[in-house]
Structures are given as C-alpha cells and as structure tokens.
Amino acid sequence: MEPSKVVVAVAGLAAIVWVNWYFFLAEGRKAAVAAKVGATGLQQVVIRVEGGYAPSRVRLRAGQPARLVFDRREDSSCSEEVVFPAFGIRRFLPAHQRTGIDLPATAAGAYEFTCGMGMLRGSLVVEDA
C-alpha cells in the first residue's frame, strides 16, 4: 500500500473509533429528560435537532400517548429523517421547522430513534408511572 493510503486508512479508523467512543460516552452521561404532561394528558417534549438530538434521552410514561416535537435547526441531509423502528415510523423533518410526531401509548421499555442513516441516535425511556 502507498504511504498516503495507509495514512487515510489509519485516519479513517481513528475517526470511527472516536465517533463510537464519543457517542457511547455522551449517551451514558446524559440524564433522560422527562416529557411534560399537558392538561389533555398528552405528554410532550421538544427535541432540538442540530448535529444530534437534544435531549437525546427522553423519559415517557408507559400507557399514555406522547408527542415528540422535533425542532430542526439545520439543513444537513443527515438529520432530514427520523426513524422509530419499534413503532414503524419514518418521518421527514423539514429544515428550520418543528415537526410533531405522535406516538401511541406503549409498554415500559427502551426504544431507540435514529436519523435515516442510523448515525444520530436518541432513546425513549418509557417507565410505568
């Protein structure tokens, strides 16, 4: 292999390791943010989309429907879709807009959501009240 290709391969590998390390560590450090329950009983939380999801961990109550409002502050193609595999939901998030996604009442457990490519990650921590 040419030296320049070795440099590219090593740099690529280092980048992959760093990205994984960063996301695992960041995920563990962030406490889950609880959704606010409105007068209608609907639990709602606003998630900022800008290079990631903030908060990336959202706490919901089991057995109650929820609305997640994605506030997308960028036009990076990475974040233009959000996917909830467990709910069979894949939605387009227009840039610089808020998009509400309604989730059905669900059982306690952890549910992941990601961007369309699976690069940006967040999780729902659903707990019994």
Ligand SMILES: [Cu+2]
């Ligand atoms: Cu992406």
